[in-house]
Amino acid sequence: MAKSHKDSVNRRGFLKGAAAGAAAGAAALVTNVETSEAQRGGGGQRGTAAAPGGAPPPTPEQVTRDAGNVQPPATARAITRPGSDLMTQVLRDLGVEYVAANPGSSFEGLQESLINYGNPPNKMPEFITALHEESAVTMAHGYGKAEGKPMCALLHGTIGVQHAAMSIYQAYYDRTPVLLLAGRDEGFIAAHTAHDMAGMVRSYTKWDAQPKTLDDSLIAIQRAYNEAITPPCGPTLVVLDIELQKEEAKAAKVPAYQSPRITGIESAQAKDIAKGLLDAQNPRIAVGRLRTPQGVKNAVELAELVGACTSTSATNGPMSFPQRHPLCGPGFSTTYDYTLGLETAGAQASITSPGLATLLSRDVTNIGFGGIAPGSGARGGGGARGGRGGAAAGPALALTADAEASLPAILEEVKRQLTADKRRAIQDRTAKHTEANQKARVEAIMQAVEAKRSGWDASPVSTARIYSELWPLIMNEDWCLSSPSGFSGGHNAQLWDHNKPYSYLGGQGAGGMGYGAPASVGAALAAKSRGRIVINVQTDGDLNYAPGVLWTAVHHKLPMLTVMHNNRAWHQELMFVEYMCGVRGRGTDRGHIGTSLRDPYIDYAKMAAGYGMASDGPISDPKLLAAALKRGVESVKKGNPYLIDVITQPR
């Protein structure tokens, strides 16, 4: 490997000089500055005075270049075809839309290629500016859940990997595909590098590599992508030495990409399942979380072909059966004689992917790699239930395989075995299911709205009112609820229709805080080019882990509406500590210490404005809520993120 000319003393000298130059430049720039609309108070409802300082607006030429339409000038360069250009081409060929990072010298070669290589440059992938590695990875996590494919996050050396560790851990527990690339620079700052950098997060990454050559690097990126999307999905990491990024590619070529072969069940098993579904008088399909939108499409086709009513996990997370599909519901009878589970339990048959080994399941003397848990795949949980009535028909056929990859074979078998008589019976059954499910849905909605009335005019605002007022404003839009709703009452589960694979992205993965806002930014990256809007009902404790993502949302003009569930506490913890105070009989009046966010209260509308985001609030009068939400939805439909600070009831 050719070692680049690099002298740390010289480099530091260069950096020192650059810093001095930048300081002088900055001093010149602080005069005659313009601030963003939101910071001046004009973008939102907040009327703050113009803030002094800040960066000058980009020139028209810069804006044009940022839009990716202008090729940088080709001047005489020492390296004309750097390795990182080929790395970028690999990402482009894989269809990676975005690479999120905050800058780090260990990937400066790759960053330069990402923003300058190709025509147009900085597109597919586009560089997304993150303010923290944890945010960058959680953005990729949110994107991965929304689209069922990886986004990339770039990490800077040992320090970047460790900043990212918590987010990698969550994505791993959430079985979400994320592609991580980490720069490694052995010759610069010793504390920023390690012989085995991936070792720091190995026990909760699915696969990693530290290739020694450019050719191997390109292959490793492709393999990391494939490993990430092959069930059990998860984050994968490739460590890229800076020399490999910077060196001349010479004869190296981008290798031809081969997508992974994800295997489903055997054809004989597909035949049996098809027969079971078609012979049943009242079959049911329980649908858990599939991998991609195509899997959801195939599950719908199967249910329609066999006239099976279905259960869904769409109110728990992404990639499940459309909640309002006429076949989704208990059906006309809850006595099911054949239940097939797809990534969830089924009484007669279930197809579930292998799981990833958790840290609790490891050998403590040899932590080893993250990866497939031994003996996993026949787990019984996963949200939706298989339904009653099927257990007497025989033991479950528990198959460890990817359900999504199994569906084409089952569909093919069903089509082959369908007879005219069966078609007629299926049509009749479908009509009865449709009527019964619609009736059940209307009854459920009536019960739900009656319950949501309680505290409707209460101040602070009830969380039920937030979700109730939001739904009419977005029900005719293409929307994604990106934030976990469990701490906010989960009202969407009862009131909203989760009909798209990305309607609701579910929980954090490992229950870690600091997830909602960055995951929503990732979901909004997915939404931006697809005419979709993203709703982030944001708990206040969670936002304070990574508020810098608000700036990222503004900078990249993301369609993200953030509605604060601001109960001024880590409220779950407040309740636990009060409970413990009570158990020990020492009084609950100090339970707020360390669990609440008072003295002073945090003004999230001001925080948003500080990051340049249009905002409203704080709102504690429920009568002001609907108008603010309407302003917010209109704003994000135009591609301008918006934050509404709502002071709420605790839950």
Added chain:
Amino acid sequence: MKSTTLLFIGILFFPIVVAAQGRGTATPARNPNPPTSPVTGNAVNGKALYYNHGCYGCHGFNGETGRAFVGNWSSNLANEENFIRFLRARANVAPATPSTSMPNFPENSLSDKQAKDIYAYIRTFKSNAPPLQNIPALNEIVKAASRPYKP
């Protein structure tokens, strides 16, 4: 990252606590109408105590959200005596294994007078819910439920 850890544990632990506590515990009778028994405490003091002792955490600032009182009055709230007995019995009988997820309130941390003040404040709670027909958002939701499914 302590809160993260605690939250994670909490998510796992909380349903278990609730489920375990549900076993063998008689559910108190519930009444949609508020009690009419005499109130001797000071509701103004009770408001501060209700906040400082974190009652709002589960029962809402107005008694209408979360584990709401309004429209769902427990027999433990039928009168002052029941209320105090409920608080004390829980603390004195099994402080380490409480019978519900509500904290215990022994007398050394909440006096009878303070308990009566809280009770007086709770009794001021009333429904803020308008009739359904006066809530446009909820009416739209009901209307939309009847619409045909569009993929």
